[in-house]
Amino acid sequence: MALLEVRALVKRFGGLVAVNDVDLDVEAGEIRGIIGPNGAGKTTLFNLISGALKPTSGTIRFDGKTVSGRKPSQIARAGLVRTFQRNAMFPTYSVLDNVMLARHTQKKANLFKAILGTDRKDEERNLLRAREIIGFLDLSEFADELARNLSHGHQRILGIANALAVEPKLIMLDEPVAGMNPTETAMVTGHLRRLRDEWNMTVILVEHDMRTVMETCDYISVLNFGEKLMEGDPGQVSRDRRVIEAYLGSEEIDL
Ligand SMILES: Nc1ncnc2c1ncn2[C@@H]1O[C@H](COP(=O)(O)OP(=O)(O)O)[C@@H](O)[C@H]1O
Ligand SMILES: [Mg+2]
Structure with a gap:
């Protein structure tokens, strides 16, 4: 099948x-x-x-x-996850925060809860995984850069990172x-x-x-x-x- x-x-x-x-x-x-x-x-x-x-x-x-x-x-x-034409989900957040937020929003569909966070162990795992995704896509050097400051190409790759954040x-x-x-x-x-x-x-x-x-x-x-x-x-x-x-x-x- x-x-x-x-x-x-x-x-x-x-x-x-x-x-x-x-x-x-x-x-x-x-x-x-x-x-x-x-x-x-x-x-x-x-x-x-x-x-x-x-x-x-x-x-x-x-x-x-x-x-x-x-x-x-x-x-x-x-x-089954798609990327979006619009580049970054959250242009005024860092690359790392974008991937973290993408993980949370998809999982819970609740940004408020996402910002409040869940338990600490979960958060550590999420952070590790977000860094892993960013590293895989060669974005590590921009992890703390605001998404809107990335080049057009890197913003598109951040879009891929955000899609991967939900483990499709x-x-x-x-x-x-x-x-x-x-x-x-x-x-x-x-x-x-x-x-x-x-x-x-x-x-x-x-x-x-x-x-x-x-x-x-x-x-x-x-x-x-x-x-x-x-x-x-x-x-x-x-x-x-x-x-x-x-x-x-x-x-x-x-x-
Ligand atoms: N929302 C819509 N309403 C009416 N016609 C549409 C809509 N979206 C696409 N079409 C028409 O459907 C056909 C296929 O479009 P599209 O899927 O965008 O093609 P492609 O992505 O291959 O260029 C086109 O004739 C387009 O004009
Ligand atoms: Mg088309």
């Missing part, structure tokens, strides 16, 4: 079918890319899986449980390297691969940029006009005529 199972998923916006009868099986420990030209339905699919949108029909199962129709917070507690099994990212320079892009994709290799994380990378997906993902699902066009490894996808035509139809191709 796959960690994530999407079946016959449909999302309509009025007369427009943004996601049309999509099936998806993501195995534990893989980095899955979801690509497609602009308007293909990637973000809609992402929002359906994370619970931000409710499907018109179809089911989503995660880790053996049906999660379609659940709230994002419930889905996050089940172990699967982390989902929508265009995490958009607007990044090549150095920052390599930093993020390197972290994603290490998360898979060293922490056994399952990753879903929704990304318009072909090159990033080809270099990072084990397996790729291609969307076009809301439908799954094909799936395969990076070699298969980059050679597939339908994929090339889908991208050519909409814009410049860069393979």
Whole structure:
């Protein structure tokens, strides 16, 4: 059984079918890319899986449980967590405090309680783990820096740290390297691969940029006009005529 199972998923916006009868099986420990030209339905699919949108029909199962129709917070507690485009959760707090707050708010959905704290042993464990996450993502030197003072790239990586703070099994990212320079892009994709290799994380990378997906993902699902066009490894996808035509139809191709 796959960690994530999407079946016959449909999302309509009025007369427009943004996601049309999509099936998806993501195995534990893989980095899955979801690509497609602009308007293909990637973000809609992402929002359906994370619970931000409710499907018109179809089911989503995660880790053996049906999660379609659940709230994002419930889905996050089940172990499926997304990163947010907005960079830092709490821009005026330090990097370390951001990760600590992310741990608390997700666990209790109660910021007030979070600030009051629980017992001391718990707090020590939380602090150790937060430092571990920050270290894993090479943010240790910024631990005490206010989130808003980080570079754009590091703020995005803090977003990943905040997602990891809730100890997910699967982390989902929508265009995490958009607007990044090549150095920052390599930093993020390197972290994603290490998360898979060293922490056994399952990753879903929704990304318009072909090159990033080809270099990072084990397996790729291609969307076009809301439908799954094909799936395969990076070699298969980059050679597939339908994929090339889908991208050519909409814009410049860069393979
Ligand atoms: N909230 C919405 N209301 C109406 N139409 C939407 C909404 N969100 C997305 N769409 C439409 O659904 C289609 C897929 O959009 P989207 O999922 O954002 O594609 P992608 O992320 O692949 O660029 C597009 O035609 C878009 O205009
Ligand atoms: Mg999108």
